[in-house]
Amino acid sequence: xxxxxxxxxxxxxxxxxxxxxxxxxxxxxAAIITIIIAxxxxxxxxxxxxxxxxxxxxxxxxxxxxxxxxLGLLIPxxxxxxxxxxxxxxxxxxxxxxxxxxxGMTNIDPVLLEAADALGVSRRFRLFRILFPLAMPMIxxxxxxxxxxxxxxxTLAALIxxxxxxxxxxxxxxxxxxxxxxxxxxxxxxxxxxxxxxxxVLSKVPLKRLLIGLVALIVVGGGVYGVRAVTAPxxxxxTIAGKMGGEPEVLINMYKELIEQDNSNVHVTVKANFGGTxxxxxxxxxxxxxxxxxxxxxxxxxxxxxxxxxxHNQNKAYQSAKQALSKQFGMTYLRxxxxxxxxxxxxxxxxxxxxxxxxxxxxxSHPELIAGFDPDFYAQEDGYPGLKKAYGLNFTxxxxxxxxxxxxxxxxGRIGVTDAYTTDPQLRQYHLVVLKDSKHxxxxxxxxx
Amino acid sequence: MIEIKQxxxxxxxxxxxxxxxxxxxxxxxxxxxxxxxxGKTTLLRxxxxxVVPTSGQVFVDGVDVATVDxxxxxxxxxxxxxxxxxxxxxTVEQNAQIQMEALGWAPAKMHDRxxxxxxxxxxxxxxxxxxxxxxxxxxxxxxxxxxxxxxPNPKLVLMDEPFSALDPLSRRQLxxxxxxxxxxxxxTFVFVTHDMRExxxxxxxxxxxxxxxxxxxxxxxDIMAKPANDFVRNFFDxxxxxxxxxxxxxxxxxxKVAVGDETVTLDGRDTIFDWAAAVQTQPDVVxxxxxxxxxxxxxxxxxxxxxxxxxx
Numbered sequence: 001x002x003x004x005x006x007x008x009x010x011x012x013x014x015x016x017x018x019x020x021x022x023x024x025x026x027x028x029x030a031a032i033i034t035i036i037i038a039x040x041x042x043x044x045x046x047x048x049x050x051x052x053x054x055x056x057x058x059x060x061x062x063x064x065x066x067x068x069x070x071l072g073l074l075i076p077x078x079x080x081x082x083x084x085x086x087x088x089x090x091x092x093x094x095x096x097x098x099x100x101x102x103x104g105m106t107n108i109d110p111v112l113l114e115a116a117d118a119l120g121v122s123r124r125f126r127l128f129r130i131l132f133p134l135a136m137p138m139i140x141x142x143x144x145x146x147x148x149x150x151x152x153x154x155t156l157a158a159l160i161x162x163x164x165x166x167x168x169x170x171x172x173x174x175x176x177x178x179x180x181x182x183x184x185x186x187x188x189x190x191x192x193x194x195x196x197x198x199x200x201v202l203s204k205v206p207l208k209r210l211l212i213g214l215v216a217l218i219v220v221g222g223g224v225y226g227v228r229a230v231t232a233p234x235x236x237x238x239t240i241a242g243k244m245g246g247e248p249e250v251l252i253n254m255y256k257e258l259i260e261q262d263n264s265n266v267h268v269t270v271k272a273n274f275g276g277t278x279x280x281x282x283x284x285x286x287x288x289x290x291x292x293x294x295x296x297x298x299x300x301x302x303x304x305x306x307x308x309x310x311x312h313n314q315n316k317a318y319q320s321a322k323q324a325l326s327k328q329f330g331m332t333y334l335r336x337x338x339x340x341x342x343x344x345x346x347x348x349x350x351x352x353x354x355x356x357x358x359x360x361x362x363x364x365s366h367p368e369l370i371a372g373f374d375p376d377f378y379a380q381e382d383g384y385p386g387l388k389k390a391y392g393l394n395f396t397x398x399x400x401x402x403x404x405x406x407x408x409x410x411x412x413g414r415i416g417v418t419d420a421y422t423t424d425p426q427l428r429q430y431h432l433v434v435l436k437d438s439k440h441x442x443x444x445x446x447x448x449x
Numbered sequence: 450m451i452e453i454k455q456x457x458x459x460x461x462x463x464x465x466x467x468x469x470x471x472x473x474x475x476x477x478x479x480x481x482x483x484x485x486x487x488g489k490t491t492l493l494r495x496x497x498x499x500v501v502p503t504s505g506q507v508f509v510d511g512v513d514v515a516t517v518d519x520x521x522x523x524x525x526x527x528x529x530x531x532x533x534x535x536x537x538x539x540t541v542e543q544n545a546q547i548q549m550e551a552l553g554w555a556p557a558k559m560h561d562r563x564x565x566x567x568x569x570x571x572x573x574x575x576x577x578x579x580x581x582x583x584x585x586x587x588x589x590x591x592x593x594x595x596x597x598x599x600x601p602n603p604k605l606v607l608m609d610e611p612f613s614a615l616d617p618l619s620r621r622q623l624x625x626x627x628x629x630x631x632x633x634x635x636x637t638f639v640f641v642t643h644d645m646r647e648x649x650x651x652x653x654x655x656x657x658x659x660x661x662x663x664x665x666x667x668x669x670x671d672i673m674a675k676p677a678n679d680f681v682r683n684f685f686d687x688x689x690x691x692x693x694x695x696x697x698x699x700x701x702x703x704x705k706v707a708v709g710d711e712t713v714t715l716d717g718r719d720t721i722f723d724w725a726a727a728v729q730t731q732p733d734v735v736x737x738x739x740x741x742x743x744x745x746x747x748x749x750x751x752x753x754x755x756x757x758x759x760x761x
Contacts, residue, residue, distance in 0.1 A: 111530055111531065111532075111534045112534055112536060114499065114530065114534070115528070115530055115534040115536070116536075117499055117523070118497060118499055118523055118526075118528035118530070118607075119523060119524070119528060119547050119548050119551070119597075120519070120520045120521070120522070120523030120524035120526075120548065120551060121547060121551055122520070122551060125547075125550075125551070129536075129538075129539070130536060130538075133538035134536075134537070134538055
């Protein structure tokens with residue numbers, strides 16, 4: 001295992017390094033914005049206890065919303081990429097930093113506040129020489145909690161094309177690559193611990209020097225950012241993105257090479273493992289992405305509106321998808337590739353031999369096999385519900401599971417039969433038998449744009 | 450001069466001060482005394498307007514405090530709180546110079562002033578100036594509190610039960626320190642306490658307050674000799690019985706009217722134990738309390754009249 005991880009790191013050193021930097025960038029940006037919002041807000045609300053309590057309640061409620069849901073809610077408003085990721089992280093970290101600042105400042109010994117009043121100190125003196133220093137331990141622990149939370153939650157940025165270490169975690173889950181998963185998770189955890197330690201160390205530095213340091217950091221960081229933005233090459237013309245996994249990555253890189261071969265002045269940026277279907281489609285809509293490969297079946301089933309029954313005729317399916325996309329979204333659906341990825345049902349070789357299974361009908365007489373299906377497949381009308389009707393299949397026990405896990409589950413005998421994509425390499429890896437769809441129930445899932 | 454005119458302060462649960470009128474002369478050590486919850490602290494705070502009266506007015510040197518720049522008023526008023534109330538994030542020196550800093554004193558001048566005052570309250574500046582409040586004992590912290598209050602040379606110093614949290618020894622030391630400082634400076638001290646013995650020992654004049662009302666104003670001798678009402682009598686009863694003030698001896702009818710120069714003059718606030726000590730060193734001593742002269746035989750007569758420790 002350890003060896004696998006090392007060799008994975010060695011192979012992907014450069015991109016892991018970039019992801020780490022990206023993760024730090026997103027986290028630092030989110031942390032600084034949160035601090036800039038939360039602390040002045042807490043100070044402003046110090047003498048308005050009701051408003052302060054109200055903000056505290058709102059921040060706590062935001063905290064209870066799963067971060068994934070916040071990301072989902074933000075996509076229609078601000079699109080995808082770094083911006084919604086940072087906004088979600090800020091919303092998330094607001095509560096610990098605000099509540100600790102507020103609590104730290106409202107719980108100062110009233111005798112000291114009376115003394116400050118009685119001595120006639122100025123408001124500035126009161127805030128910067130008395131309130132802040134006395135509340136500082138609480139504020140710093142709030143910042144520490146917030147930053148650790150940000151670094152952990154920032155792994156979800158990968159879901160919406162924000163990049164960062166989450167890319168490796170998602171990739172690891174999607175492609176069943178434990179080395180990638182461990183690299184992503186471990187680096188994120190180490191980063192969180194380091195940040196926590198750093199804040200603890202900084203908490204012993206006097207406030208004045210800390211503020212000067214923070215300002216300097218913002219200026220330098222902003223400067224570097226600005227210079228990079230100005231000097232960044234502007235040859236990027238086309239962005240091709242792909243879904244999670246190795247297969248789309250191969251596809252989009254093929255496209256890149258084809259496009260650049262024909263047009264020497266066009267620079268193609270490839271964004272592999274960009275996210276799930278809806279994220280990619282929204283990215284395409286908002287123009288963040290110019291091209292991404294999509295299945296005809298998915299277009300008709302999930303993306304375009306209207307009750308689109310998927311034709312089993314390849315060409316018909318393509319035409320109706322093309323028309324719908326162009327009419328509803330003004331998109332062009334390019335001609336299909338010579339590549340097909342269909343749904344199928346798969347069993348192990350042993351099971352196939354034992355029960356003499358060749359096509360779907362053969363399964364009808366073996367309802368005792370445990371079925372393990374992708375949640376989409378289990379619920380969609382073109383999946384298991386349709387199969388039940390078309391073939392009269394009726395397994396007594398159906399489990400829904402992550403697509404990436406079901407092959408292994410099948411190979412290990414935890415389930416007896418699963419849905420499969422005909423291009424999945426695991427079919428070969430585990431020597432699985434794909435049963436025949438003799439009634440041509442499944443539509444063809446070709447890839448287009 | 451501080452004039453408190455018909456001040457009423459009403460809180461949700463009742464009046465803390467009810468139509469209270471009081472005048473404090475310049476240069477006095479004036480003690481506000483009363484049981485807890487009597488309104489004495491509220492009265493003190495209305496002087497620098499930490500408490501805003503519901504009705505009535507407070508004048509400091511003829512100026513209504515409701516009309517002045519509060520920050521300026523407070524920067525020129527010393528304030529000593531219970532247990533020092535030093536800011537734990539600042540050193541002793543930083544704490545002591547807060548008001549001078551706000552008034553824009555030059556750093557060197559502040560430093561000199563604080564060193565001088567530290568010496569005066571028996572704290573070595575070399576040792577204490579850079580310490581944090583957490584490194585001070587209760588008595589040391591309160592000495593620094595006094596330095597802080599006196600630092601900008603205020604005409605008025607307000608003290609809110611400054612010694613109530615201290616051990617008896619530190620309390621006695623600080624009480625005599627306050628009396629000495631008051632004698633040296635031309636500063637008005639207004640001192641709040643619930644401890645009647647402390648009140649009697651410190652005060653030039655004292656005001657007894659109960660339930661937000663003024664019960665009696667006078668010198669300690671006046672109040673001990675002629676309590677204005679039952680509350681005042683009861684409030685001081687234990688203390689008077691225990692302490693055996695000379696004032697009581699003088700008021701008991703013993704002795705003769707003083708004529709010439711007597712050897713020893715005792716204050717009304719001194720006790721018969723001070724007298725006994727004087728008799729011990731000089732058996733034929735004649736003491737004078739106010740207008741009464743007393744000889745050693747009077748001490749024996751007085752003690753003979755005492756029964757079970759509760760004789761008036």
